[in-house]
Amino acid sequence: MAHRLRLQLLTWDVKDTLLRLRRPVGEEYATKAKAYGLEVEAGALREAFGKAYRAQNLSFPNYGLSHGLTSRQWWLDVVLQTFHLAGVLDAQALTPLAEQLYEDFSSPCTWQVLDGAEATLMMCRKRSLKLAVVSNFDQRLENILMGLGLREHFDFVLTSEATGWPKPDPRIFHEALRLGQVEPAVSAHIGDNYRRDYQGARAVGMHSFLVVGSGSLDPVVRDSVPQEHILSALPQLLPALDRLEGSPTKV
Numbered sequence: 001m002a003h004r005l006r007l008q009l010l011t012w013d014v015k016d017t018l019l020r021l022r023r024p025v026g027e028e029y030a031t032k033a034k035a036y037g038l039e040v041e042a043g044a045l046r047e048a049f050g051k052a053y054r055a056q057n058l059s060f061p062n063y064g065l066s067h068g069l070t071s072r073q074w075w076l077d078v079v080l081q082t083f084h085l086a087g088v089l090d091a092q093a094l095t096p097l098a099e100q101l102y103e104d105f106s107s108p109c110t111w112q113v114l115d116g117a118e119a120t121l122m123m124c125r126k127r128s129l130k131l132a133v134v135s136n137f138d139q140r141l142e143n144i145l146m147g148l149g150l151r152e153h154f155d156f157v158l159t160s161e162a163t164g165w166p167k168p169d170p171r172i173f174h175e176a177l178r179l180g181q182v183e184p185a186v187s188a189h190i191g192d193n194y195r196r197d198y199q200g201a202r203a204v205g206m207h208s209f210l211v212v213g214s215g216s217l218d219p220v221v222r223d224s225v226p227q228e229h230i231l232s233a234l235p236q237l238l239p240a241l242d243r244l245e246g247s248p249t250k251v
């Protein structure tokens with residue numbers, strides 16, 4: 001016998017799915033460094049940040065929680081490393097700058113709600129869906145969402161720092177399903193990262209949608225994600241949910 005699927009929970013990635021930084025990291029770091037008397041080129045800082053961030057994540061995954069770090073210390077180290085790699089070696093000048101940058105990125109003003117995000121969340125609410133955040137983020141997320149007026153749309157916010165498990169670890173998705181009191185088959189996750197979001201959610205049996213933007217598709221994504229799971233913009237989500245719920249499910 002077949003019956004229609006009725007989704008009950010949508011979980012959301014945040015960075016580059018609902019929010020993005022107002023200005024690229026390199027520019028933000030360069031502007032703030034200038035205020036501290038340090039002239040560093042934004043391009044050099046962008047490149048150095050990429051290296052420092054990747055190295056820190058590799059050595060101390062998920063904000064170094066299992067190594068006894070706090071997420072604040074983890075981020076301060078990333079900033080210090082970034083400036084070291086960009087050629088600034090004066091640690092004394094860098095400490096207050098790193099602290100300032102940590103504060104800046106905690107502020108909702110540094111972030112921007114992506115086009116269509118708020119309207120899509122509101123329409124999902126109208127369909128009586130439970131909504132939740134599942135994000136590889138630190139403790140600052142809740143405040144940022146509150147400051148940007150998005151927190152009220154969510155039943156709960158789960159971060160990798162709070163749970164101890166970063167996506168694609170299945171445990172963070174299982175925790176969301178437990179809190180939402182739903183089965184994976186009636187849940188869907190929306191995110192912009194193929195491995196962490198799309199595959200992570202699919203691995204626990206959830207439905208999943210990948211937000212890819214309007215650029216050309218990564219060949220891996222093109223070859224492995226069905227077209228109906230790909231969203232080039234958030235307003236495409238509602239029609240995609242209709243299509244998914246319209247397909248009969250065998251039980």
Ligand SMILES: [Mg+2]
Nearest residue numbers: 013015016192
């Ligand atoms: Mg993301």
